[in-house]
Amino acid sequence: MIVLSLQSGTSVDGIDVAVVRIEPGTTPPLDGGRTAAPPVDEPVGVVLTPLHTATHDFDPGLRARVLRVAAGHPVPVGEVAELTTLLGQAFAEAAARGIRDAGVEPELVVSHGQTVFHWTEHGHARGTLQLGDPAWIAELTGVPVLSDVRAADIAAGGEGAPLMAFFDRAWLAREATASGGPIATVNLGGIANVQVVHPGGDVLAFDSGPANGLIDAVVERHSDGAIGFDRDGALAASGQVVQPMLDALLRHPYLDAEPPKSTGRETFGLDVVDDAVAAAGAGEPAYEDLVATLTEFTARTVVDALPDAARTVVCSGGGARNPVLLERLRALAAERGIAVVSSADRGIDPACKESLMFALLGYCSWHGVPVALSTIAARVAGRLTPGRDPLALPAPLPGVASVTIAPTETGGAP
Known part of the structure; x- marks a missing residue:
């Protein structure tokens, strides 16, 4: 067919x-x-x-x-x-x-x-x-x-999302069963969705929070629509994480909700960024620092969502082409003994x-x-x-x- x-x-x-x-x-x-x-x-x-x-x-x-x-x-x-x-x-x-x-x-x-x-x-x-x-x-x-x-x-x-759950069950359940442990995947689109495929085929799937969505929105606003995303993570690479703003972002109530859960632009829009800037109390950060902070926010929330038992997380989506985001994902996941790989390593273009x-x-x-x-x-x-x-x-x-x-x-x- x-x-x-x-x-x-x-x-x-x-x-x-x-x-x-x-x-x-x-x-x-x-x-x-x-x-x-x-x-x-x-x-x-x-x-x-x-x-x-x-x-x-x-x-x-x-x-x-x-x-x-x-x-x-x-x-x-x-x-x-x-x-x-x-x-x-x-x-x-x-x-x-x-x-x-x-x-x-x-x-x-x-x-x-x-x-x-x-x-x-x-x-x-x-x-x-x-x-x-x-x-x-x-x-x-x-x-x-x-x-x-x-x-x-x-x-x-159900949540109507993430749809990737049924695909990853068919793609990875036999491997998870053979290995005796869960395999995690994350699709980094506007929203980050996490799938955890357990031995036997049970899948826990949920949206962990934003992936590229907040970064794209800030870049688009700053450029008056001329640029839609942080190409190759260049902006994030040239900026510094603003810790008080990151702390404010990490207090978002969605992050404390138990999965399964789903979200979108209506929950994570520019108002979330502006509220975090205001809560940090240091005025508007430099543009590059803002993008670097949002990139770190994505990496932290994705890794925090992974179960302790997962030893591998397979990444796909547009965010998988952002080397700065991937570097932070790998570093944070490595602290928990989790390897981050691209779906390309398993035969699927991210x-x-x-x-x-x-x-x-x-x-x-x-x-x-x-x-x-x-x-x-x-x-x-x-x-x-x-x-x-x-x-x-x-x-x-x-x-x-x-x-x-x-x-x-x-x-x-x-």
Whole structure:
């Protein structure tokens, strides 16, 4: 099956496109013996082969409008209607371009949409809103679209996040079982989400706090929108951590909430930065010092969220390309005997892991496979919008037992 995935994170820094071939494979044995295809009534192992990945920039005007809504500025309902249409059209154009560039026709498009609000009360999610009407994607590509992928988990009592939990369970559970200890992962997007995969496959997944989100917001404000992030950590490297401000940030009540928990821009916005500066009582710090302090805040909160039993944490996401952030993560984690590695060391480009996850999520929903994000009962995720033809779903699969990542292929259709 060929799946095309579309997603844009909380930083609104572009539309990630991935075209992925997903095929039933074999589930590797724990004892090193021969592999074998599972019986037809048992969960299958699948192999994911990336065929094409790319990131397409947003129109600057559209991005500015999205960021305004996501930052909590009041807007009329007509603005929301316009944005969900314009975003749907932008995602549709990115999908059509991905199909042309990959040279293959997908059977399904998965569109996460653009998160503009994640509603939480008393530490738990009550609802979530992603914009980008899938009908535009289905109309332009002719392919069915899976969207609204978080709502079913929230309705069942979950957090709707992190979605990475189900992917890491399939990817790492057998390794965790074989090693006898948990393996942690962290995806460093706008928000940092931590997954702890335990032997036997249980996963604790939650948002630890901001990753790039506060850094990006400060850089964008300082540059009047000309720059969106701290490239290569250069600003953080040239600054010094302001300890009183860091102490104020570390007192944020979200950090004391017990997981599972989820958060977003509505909790960690520029007001959090400004409040911490005011609480520090030393006036506005130098720009570079502000970025250095926020980088340290991310590193501290991620490492503090890791369980003592984890010996390895696998990093992915845009923050994994920030050498200063990674250096601080490694140093702080090493103090606890935890090794920090990149997902690239395990065959997954850090920039593409979320895209692969969404492709696998689409494969599961298309085949009627429920996914579980934490301890909440599993649910089939998302809603399907038909393409030009009537929907014709395959017979349900009994489950997905494991996932293997094959090297990226180029050159068109398999």
